[in-house]
Amino acid sequence: MTFDLVAHDPQTKARAGVVHTAHGAIETPIFMPVGTAGTVKAVQQRDLTHDVQAQIILGNTYHLYLRPGLDVLRAAGGLHKFNGWDRPILTDSGGYQVYSLSGTRKIKEEGVKFRSHIDGSSHLFSPEGVMDIQRTIGADIIMAFDECTPWPCEYDYASRSLDMTHRWLKRCIQRFDSTEGHYGYAQTLFPIVQGSTFKDLRVKSAEFVAEQGREGNAIGGLSVGEPAEQMYEMTELVCDILPKDKPRYLMGVGTPANILENIALGVDMFDCVMPTRNARNGMLFTTQGIINITNKKWQLDFEPIDATLGGYVSTFYSRSYVRHLFQSQEMLGPQIASIHNLSFYLWLVKQAREQIVAGTFREWKEKMVKQVMTRL
Amino acid sequence: MTFDLVAHDPQTKARAGVVHTAHGAIETPIFMPVGTAGTVKAVQQRDLTHDVQAQIILGNTYHLYLRPGLDVLRAAGGLHKFNGWDRPILTDSGGYQVYSLSGTRKIKEEGVKFRSHIDGSSHLFSPEGVMDIQRTIGADIIMAFDECTPWPCEYDYASRSLDMTHRWLKRCIQRFDSTEGHYGYAQTLFPIVQGSTFKDLRVKSAEFVAEQGREGNAIGGLSVGEPAEQMYEMTELVCDILPKDKPRYLMGVGTPANILENIALGVDMFDCVMPTRNARNGMLFTTQGIINITNKKWQLDFEPIDATLGGYVSTFYSRSYVRHLFQSQEMLGPQIASIHNLSFYLWLVKQAREQIVAGTFREWKEKMVKQVMTRL
Numbered sequence: 088m089t090f091d092l093v094a095h096d097p098q099t100k101a102r103a104g105v106v107h108t109a110h111g112a113i114e115t116p117i118f119m120p121v122g123t124a125g126t127v128k129a130v131q132q133r134d135l136t137h138d139v140q141a142q143i144i145l146g147n148t149y150h151l152y153l154r155p156g157l158d159v160l161r162a163a164g165g166l167h168k169f170n171g172w173d174r175p176i177l178t179d180s181g182g183y184q185v186y187s188l189s190g191t192r193k194i195k196e197e198g199v200k201f202r203s204h205i206d207g208s209s210h211l212f213s214p215e216g217v218m219d220i221q222r223t224i225g226a227d228i229i230m231a232f233d234e235c236t237p238w239p240c241e242y243d244y245a246s247r248s249l250d251m252t253h254r255w256l257k258r259c260i261q262r263f264d265s266t267e268g269h270y271g272y273a274q275t276l277f278p279i280v281q282g283s284t285f286k287d288l289r290v291k292s293a294e295f296v297a298e299q300g301r302e303g304n305a306i307g308g309l310s311v312g313e314p315a316e317q318m319y320e321m322t323e324l325v326c327d328i329l330p331k332d333k334p335r336y337l338m339g340v341g342t343p344a345n346i347l348e349n350i351a352l353g354v355d356m357f358d359c360v361m362p363t364r365n366a367r368n369g370m371l372f373t374t375q376g377i378i379n380i381t382n383k384k385w386q387l388d389f390e391p392i393d394a395t396l397g398g399y400v401s402t403f404y405s406r407s408y409v410r411h412l413f414q415s416q417e418m419l420g421p422q423i424a425s426i427h428n429l430s431f432y433l434w435l436v437k438q439a440r441e442q443i444v445a446g447t448f449r450e451w452k453e454k455m456v457k458q459v460m461t462r463l
Numbered sequence: 464m465t466f467d468l469v470a471h472d473p474q475t476k477a478r479a480g481v482v483h484t485a486h487g488a489i490e491t492p493i494f495m496p497v498g499t500a501g502t503v504k505a506v507q508q509r510d511l512t513h514d515v516q517a518q519i520i521l522g523n524t525y526h527l528y529l530r531p532g533l534d535v536l537r538a539a540g541g542l543h544k545f546n547g548w549d550r551p552i553l554t555d556s557g558g559y560q561v562y563s564l565s566g567t568r569k570i571k572e573e574g575v576k577f578r579s580h581i582d583g584s585s586h587l588f589s590p591e592g593v594m595d596i597q598r599t600i601g602a603d604i605i606m607a608f609d610e611c612t613p614w615p616c617e618y619d620y621a622s623r624s625l626d627m628t629h630r631w632l633k634r635c636i637q638r639f640d641s642t643e644g645h646y647g648y649a650q651t652l653f654p655i656v657q658g659s660t661f662k663d664l665r666v667k668s669a670e671f672v673a674e675q676g677r678e679g680n681a682i683g684g685l686s687v688g689e690p691a692e693q694m695y696e697m698t699e700l701v702c703d704i705l706p707k708d709k710p711r712y713l714m715g716v717g718t719p720a721n722i723l724e725n726i727a728l729g730v731d732m733f734d735c736v737m738p739t740r741n742a743r744n745g746m747l748f749t750t751q752g753i754i755n756i757t758n759k760k761w762q763l764d765f766e767p768i769d770a771t772l773g774g775y776v777s778t779f780y781s782r783s784y785v786r787h788l789f790q791s792q793e794m795l796g797p798q799i800a801s802i803h804n805l806s807f808y809l810w811l812v813k814q815a816r817e818q819i820v821a822g823t824f825r826e827w828k829e830k831m832v833k834q835v836m837t838r839l
Contacts, residue, residue, distance in 0.1 A: 411531040
C-alpha cells in the first residue's frame with residue numbers, strides 16, 4: 088500500500104491524498120461505508136459502486152468469523168470474491184464487537200475469551216489469531232487487535248489497557264510480518280492509537296504507533312460518548328505526532344460535522360454506521376440539513392430527497408413517497424434512505440477534497456458544518 | 464385500452480397478444496408484480512424496469528386508500544407520479560383485503576363496512592366509492608368491486624354472493640362510465656367472474672360478464688385453497704365463454720406451474736404475491752427448480768443463483784453469499800431474492816410467449832412444469 092499526498096489546505100491541517108491498494112485507489116479524505124457481515128446493510132453492491140460511489144468498504148472480523156465463518160470465506164477465495172465487491176476492503180480487528188456484543192468476555196494478556204452472541208459458543212481472540220483471521224478474510228487493510236476503552240474511563244485502567252494494547256500491537260506486527268496473504272495480493276496492517284481522553288496517554292500511544300513505521304495508522308477509542316470537543320482535542324494531538332506521509336484513519340466517526348472537523352485536523356479516513364443505521368430509522372442527511380422523514384411536514388412534499396446529490400435515489404424518489412414507505416413500514420424506505428445517506432457522506436468527503444485542493448476548505452467547512460447539521 | 468392478438472398456439476388454447484394502455488404496451492401472457500402499498504416490496508423502481516423487466520405492476524386499493532390516502536395521491540397527481548412508475552398500473556378493487564385483513568366487516572347490498580387494520584377507523588367500500596377511489600389512484604386498469612368467496616363455500620352462499628357481485632358490477636359500470644379519469648389519460652374497467660368452484664355459477668357469471676362488453680375481463684375467487692385441478696377446470700370453463708378478443712386476467716395466481724397451465728387454457732394476465740413473499744422466506748424459483756436458500760447444502764455453492772436468467776442479481780450473487788445473508792438476517796437477502804424471483808416469473812411468461820408464437824408451447828410447457836417445480 089502506498090499513499091500520495093496531493094494537496095494541503097493552507098489554513099487548516101486538512102490534506103488530500105490517494106491511497107493505492109491491490110484492489111484500486113482511494114481518494115482521501117474518504118468515508119468508508121460499514122459492511123459488517125459482508126454486506127452494507129440494505130445496499131446492493133452495484134448501487135454501492137454506481138450510486139453511492141464508495142471507494143472502499145469495511146468488513147467486521149467478529150461478525151465474519153462467526154458467520155459465514157472462515158471455512159466459507161477461504162473456500163470462496165476471500166471476502167472480495169464472496170460478496171462480489173472488487174474494490175478495496177478494510178476489516179476491523181473485531182475487538183470493539185467482542186467488548187460490545189458478547190455477553191461474557193474475559194480480557195487477559197493472552198487475548199480475549201468471549202461467547203458468540205449468536206449461539207453462546209466460546210472463542211478466543213488473540214493478537215496472532217486475529218491477524219490470521221484477517222489474512223483469511225483477505226481485506227486490503229487490516230487492523231491491529233486492541234482494547235477499545237469505554238468512556239468515561241479511570242486513568243489507571245486506561246493506562247494499563249494502553250500498555251497491553253501496545254504489547255498486543257507488537258505481537259500483531261510480528262505475526263503479520265511473518266505471514267503472507269492467501270489470495271496473491273498484498274495486505275497492510277494499521278496500528279491503532281488508544282489512550283482514552285488522557286493527553287499524556289494519547290501522546291505516548293501516538294509516539295509508540297508512529298515508531299512502528301507501518302503504511303498507515305489509526306486512531307481508536309474516540310466517538311464512544313465523550314464530548315465532541317474532547318474528541319477533536321485528542322485527534323489534533325495525535326495527528327500532529329503521527330507521520331504526515333501516512334494515511335490517518337479515525338475509527339467509528341461520525342456525524343457530518345465530526346467528519347469535517349476531523350478532516351481539518353488531518354484525518355484522511357473515516358467509517359461509521361451512522362448513515363446506514365440512522366437511515367433505517369428515517370433520518371436523512373441532505374446537503375441542506377437533516378430530515379426526519381417520518382414527520383408529517385413531508386407528507387405533501389413532492390420534491391426529490393436531495394436534487395443536489397444527483398444520484399438515482401436522491402433525485403428519483405420524493406420526500407412524500409419515502410415518508411409513505413416509512414409510515415407503511417415498507418423495506419424500500421430503509422433501502423432508499425441507506426443509499427441516499429451513504430451518497431451524501433461520499434458527496435461530503437468528495438466536496439471536502441475539492442475544497443482542499445482548491446485551498447478553500449476552511450471557509451467552506453465553517454459554512455457546511457452549520458448547514459448540514461440544521462434540522463429541516 | 465386495446466388488445467391485439469398476435470398468435471394462437473395450435474395445440475392448446477394459449478394466446479400471445481399485446482395490451483395497449485395510456486402508459487405503454489404489455490406483451491401477453493404477462494405476470495404483474497404486486498405493489499401492494501405503491502411499492503413492490505424490497506424492489507427499487509429502476510430494478511423493476513431494468514432487471515425484472517416488469518411491464519405492468521399492481522397497486523392495492525384497500526392499502527392505498529388507507530395509506531398514503533387519497534389526499535396525498537390526488538396531490539401527487541396519481542399513483543404513477545407518486546411512486547415514479549411510469550408504465551401501466553392495475554389496481555384491484557380492495558375487496559379481497561377488506562375480507563382478509565379487516566377484523567370486522569359487514570357485507571350489505573350497499574357495500575362493505577369495515578375497520579382499518581391500521582387504526583381501527585370505520586370505512587365503507589361501495590361499488591361507486593371504489594370506482595371513485597380507483598379514479599383517484601389513477602391506475603390504467605381498474606377492477607370491479609366484488610365479493611371473493613372463500614373456499615370451500617356452500618352453494619347457496621356462493622349463488623347469493625354471485626348475484627350481489629353481478630348487481631355490484633352493474634353499479635360499478637354505471638359509475639365508471641359516467642365519470643372520467645382525473646389525470647388526462649384513459650382508464651378501463653375489468654369485470655370479475657366469480658362463482659366459487661360451481662360450474663353452473665361460473666358459466667352464469669362468465670356469460671353475465673361477457674355480456675357487459677368491457678375491454679378486458681377477470682376471473683376471481685380461485686387460488687383460494689381449492690385443488691389445482693378444480694382451478695384449471697373453472698378457468699377452462701370460463702375462458703371458453705369470455706370473448707376471445709379481450710384479455711383475460713386470472714387474479715392471484717400462482718405457482719410457476721399454475722401460470723403455465725392457465726396460459727394453456729387461455730389466460731393472458733396473472734398476478735401473485737408468491738414470488739416476493741416466498742423470496743422473503745428464502746425460497747428461490749429458478750429455471751432448474753426451487754431452491755430453499757437457507758439449506759446447508761448451498762453453504763459452499765459459489766455458483767450464481769441462476770445464470771440462465773442473465774439479470775444482475777441472478778448472475779452476480781452466489782448461492783453461498785445469499786444463504787449467508789439469510790442466515791445473518793440481512794435485508795439484502797430478501798432484496799436479492801425478490802428481484803430474482805420476479806425476474807424468473809417475467810422470464811417464464813416471456814418464454815411462454817415465444818413458444819406460443821413459435822407454435823411449440825405445449826411440449827415446452829409439459830417439460831417446464833416439471834422442471835421449474837423440482838426441489839433442488
